[in-house]
Amino acid sequence: TGSTRPQRLLRAVQKKATQGDPQSVIATIDDFCRHSEWAMNVGDEKGLILDSIVSEVNPSTALELGTYCGYSTVRIARLLPPGGRCITLEFNPAYAAVARQVIAWAGIQDKVQLVEGPSGDLIPQMKELFGVQTFDFVFLDHWKDRYLPDAKLLEECGLLREGTVLLADNVICPGTPEYLQYVRNSPRYESRYFKSHLEYTKVEDGLEKSVFLG
Numbered sequence: 001t002g003s004t005r006p007q008r009l010l011r012a013v014q015k016k017a018t019q020g021d022p023q024s025v026i027a028t029i030d031d032f033c034r035h036s037e038w039a040m041n042v043g044d045e046k047g048l049i050l051d052s053i054v055s056e057v058n059p060s061t062a063l064e065l066g067t068y069c070g071y072s073t074v075r076i077a078r079l080l081p082p083g084g085r086c087i088t089l090e091f092n093p094a095y096a097a098v099a100r101q102v103i104a105w106a107g108i109q110d111k112v113q114l115v116e117g118p119s120g121d122l123i124p125q126m127k128e129l130f131g132v133q134t135f136d137f138v139f140l141d142h143w144k145d146r147y148l149p150d151a152k153l154l155e156e157c158g159l160l161r162e163g164t165v166l167l168a169d170n171v172i173c174p175g176t177p178e179y180l181q182y183v184r185n186s187p188r189y190e191s192r193y194f195k196s197h198l199e200y201t202k203v204e205d206g207l208e209k210s211v212f213l214g
């Protein structure tokens with residue numbers, strides 16, 4: 001019963017990153033993924049685009065779909081204004097267990113609510129479970145064929161408001177063709193593509209930023 005990749009990533013964070021320093025946690029994970037073992041974090045290149053959009057939105061309430069090891073959770077939560085919070089959904093208990101410890105090591109656990117379960121079940125419960133009115137920002141980074149149904153579910157549950165920003169990872173690789181077609185052709189969204197690369201590689205990938213128009 002050897003260790004898993006997320007467990008080895010966590011061990012690197014606890015060994016090399018400064019406790020309470022989100023930037024050092026981010027740098028340690030990027031170094032681990034670039035020089036030891038590739039992992040599907042949004043990464044440093046797309047991470048800078050994520051940072052700039054989160055800073056621009058300055059969300060009070062952010063939603064992340066697909067926590068994995070918590071790398072993008074730390075990137076988002078470290079930029080939130082005082083009182084701001086990030087709800088992140090992860091359905092894999094092993095990933096969630098690692099993410100909780102990565103988030104705690106970064107010292108931003110008070111800004112994060114990690115919920116275990118599938119997005120399709122949890123999104124309709126956001127209002128009753130967490131007293132969420134609407135989200136200011138949504139980062140989609142979970143199953144690529146769930147981006148479209150979950151965007152529609154967020155609309156139907158009244159969880160988006162005029163100006164809510166949806167930011168989707170991996171719209172080229174692995175790819176989310178149905179989602180892209182929807183947000184780029186729907187009159188309810190203003191969409192823009194940010195060209196980048198698949199984390200830690202030279203393969204093309206990008207982020208799609210879509211503003212909900214209400």
Ligand SMILES: Nc1ncc2ncn(CCCCCNC(=O)c3cc(-c4ccc(F)cc4)cc(O)c3O)c2n1
Binds near residue numbers: 066089091169
């Ligand atoms: N419904 C629901 N609700 C909640 C949930 N929580 C987790 N999940 C399931 C998410 C499973 C992981 C999703 N992420 C990816 O698959 C992903 C893959 C690559 C990649 C891989 C290999 C390549 F060769 C190239 C690119 C790169 C990325 O940046 C990715 O984000 C959930 N689902």
Ligand SMILES: [Mg+2]
Binds near residue numbers: 042
């Ligand atoms: Mg991704």
